[in-house]
Amino acid sequence: MNEHVSQVMEALDTYGAHLSTTPGGAGWLHVQQVPARRLVGQLVRKLMALSAWEPFGQAPGSITLAPYEGFVGVRSSSSREYRSYTVTWSGVAFVLGTSAPHNLLRSAQLRNLPPARLGADSGLTPSTWPRSEVVALSWSSRHAATLLPVLEAVSHAGARSLLLDLATDGAERCTAPETAGVSFGALPSDLFSVSGTVDGLHLPDDDRVVRVKQHTVFLARLVRMISVVLETAGGCTQPSWRSVVEFERRLDEVLTAARPRTLLVSNDTSPLGALAVHAAERHSLNTVHVQHGAWTAEAVAWPALHSRHIVVMGERDVRLAKAWARHPHAEAHVLGQPRLDCLTGLDRAAQRRYLARLMASTRDHEPSRIMVWACQPFSHDRLKAQADLIAQGLRSADGDWGLVVAPHPAQCAEALASLFRHDGGSLDDELRVAVADPQVGARGCMAGADALASAYSTCGIEAVLLRVPVLEIGASEERTLGLADHGLAHRCHSADDVTAALTALACTDRPDVQPMPDAVCRWHGGSAAAIARLILGPDSATPLDPVPADSSAADPAQPQSEGVPTR
16 A cells, blocks of 8 residues: 555656745645645555455446546544545546546535634734744644743753744644743734645646556646645645745745744644745754654654654654655654653642542542543544443453543544444443543543553553553554553453453552663653753753664663653
């Protein structure tokens, strides 16, 4: 599958990467690689399914499309903002060459979607951007939580910084930092609500093609289909091409006024991040990327990192950083995760009290053991399958267990309401379930839990650091954080696996032994300060020893973390 997607993307790059560029010279396919690649992935998945369909395999031929059906639609998702674009079967027929005189590029569902949700205007946009040593970009709460500790450490070292908020979802927007030396700015919230045609991508038919197994895909038609995504306003996560061009102009203004030495990001692969690093290179700035979430080889839409310095959480991430690095002088640094520095001071008792109150609101008494499920914005069907696996496992486990469902920051909490209800709408009487406040989430309550379940939420790593037992859930073909591979979690493919893991946890005589988590996250409580030293240079504090992106491995002589017990 991935091989075919890469083959199509390489053909697209050769065929049409030059068709449209920003005034600063950033090509459309470089900036919009992630949404384009995801749409191509949907196309390839359907082509592979068609190849595997026995009647087609016995008598392959042209596909008949449905008249008036659009070519690009959207799939359902529990994500509050991110749209999951997909290719309809008529779209598949179109790129394979079928005549479509009565079809539109957009499906009716896509044409009738409400506009992207925008955050309220913060009123914090300064008319003159202040001089700053560092300019940082954030467009999600996870970015802000990762970058703010670093900017505070930069301030403590005597340098000024500017945090630029690009979020369009009100729940993801930053508030102005109170730290002296850290300035704050927000671009207008309607910047990413602009739709419009990208003329260079509306090509006439030609004979340029790419093969996917036995299928012949016409590249001009594929580009026209991808143009739908680039012409649709999708907020900061999927900005239209017109929004991208305007963002580049605004960012140039910021960088010209602030005159920083460094651009700091925690995503340089999606449209805004890729364009920001491209702009920083034009301004001859240093670029630093801080890994804000767990990486797995299968979890990225586009395996590319563009920044000069790549800060990773643990030793195992160095291999991926080396493989994904695109900067010719890229260096990887194993410095942990700055947003986890605060875990050294978590109040476990307060979090336990919060979980107890949630449980008490659902039944007469508090269960003796509580699991937290760190959710993610998957489709309803996938969430339902995970919910059923957890529920069946809890019902059969020894001990008195309750469950708290913790929404992901980007997830619609309403999507979780029906997961544990019967067809008639009644709650399961055998299982005590409560939903955490979205503002609390898994991070705000997992330290008080007896176990945490998740597929590949970064909260799994946080739980490991806090010595909360972790269950990595999902069918065998589903990806996880791979914590079980390091002896840091229980891999649960089935409800029986969940039952066995929880029953083992209920045994009070089990040895309290846990492997050290340095491979997953080096945790000393001082990651933010270490990254600040990297940004400001050796004169600010102790020099750092980077791991070159082309080296064979992380330095084995680096000290191993022993963790910091929480208070």
